[in-house]
Amino acid sequence: MVPGDPRTGDRGGTSRLRGAVLWLATGAALLLVAATSGLLPVQPMRVDSGSMAPTVAAGDLLLVRHGQGPVQRGDVVAVTSPLDDGLLVKRAVAVGGDEVAVEDGVLVVDGVAVCEPAIDPAHLDGVWFGPVAVPEGHLFLLSDARDGSVDSRSFGPVPESSLVGTVAARLWPDPGPLPSPSAGC
Incomplete structure (x- = not known):
């Protein structure tokens, strides 16, 4: 099955979810580093x-x-x-x-x-x-x-x-x- 393949009904949801989780995890890690290093107020x-x-x-x-x-x-x-x-x-x-x-x-x-x-x-x-x-x-x-x-x-x-x-x-x-x-x- 190809993500986003209209023949199978997959709209790429799995890869979008995986991408969103990766972005959230990266953002949380950057926020944690910024907060603990004094870069945030x-x-x-x-x-x-x-x-x-x-x-x-x-x-x-x-x-x-x-x-x-x-x-x-x-x-x-x-x-x-x-x-x-x-x-x-x-x-x-x-x-x-x-x-x-x-x-x-x-x-x-x-x-x-x-x-x-x-x-x-x-x-x-x-x-x-x-x-x-x-x-x-x-x-x-x-x-x-x-x-x-x-x-x-x-x-x-x-x-x-x-x-x-x-x-x-x-x-x-x-x-x-x-x-x-x-x-x-």
């Missing part, structure tokens, strides 16, 4: 640690958005670790020009206590920290699960140049936007 990122629990858990797959304007206090961000070349996911609690401290377990930015409903009091350590002046062009990053986590309390403010992007959403296992840092305040 977003990239997927798997979380390796539980330092951001309960907001983000180890094993979660996140969508990180590149170049969407300045980081805001409360944003969950991905940065290149100042300790090695790995990637970290942390919460930006202060930006350049801010003064940050932890007083009796409460985050204080520029003298104002910050409501943090995502923080489980059972996962706080170091009831007192700071104050630290965050230099312009830097971010002060904290883990949501602060007990035993390595964050800006250990390595200091992080240059904005190490920012990979802002976490836009969770892709897996519970797809959707991350909870707002002020929800419940």
Whole structure:
């Protein structure tokens, strides 16, 4: 039987389907390569640690958005670790020009206590920290699960140049936007 042969009734459907599947597979592969190489304005990122629990858990797959304007206090961000070349996911609690401290377990930015409903009091350590002046062009990053986590309390403010992007959403296992840092305040 010849594809597209009117005598047999074949209109070439099998070869068209095969061609469409090949085009889709090629497109998906190119999209995956572009997304993971930073050629797209977003990239997927798997979380390796539980330092951001309960907001983000180890094993979660996140969508990180590149170049969407300045980081805001409360944003969950991905940065290149100042300790090695790995990637970290942390919460930006202060930006350049801010003064940050932890007083009796409460985050204080520029003298104002910050409501943090995502923080489980059972996962706080170091009831007192700071104050630290965050230099312009830097971010002060904290883990949501602060007990035993390595964050800006250990390595200091992080240059904005190490920012990979802002976490836009969770892709897996519970797809959707991350909870707002002020929800419940």
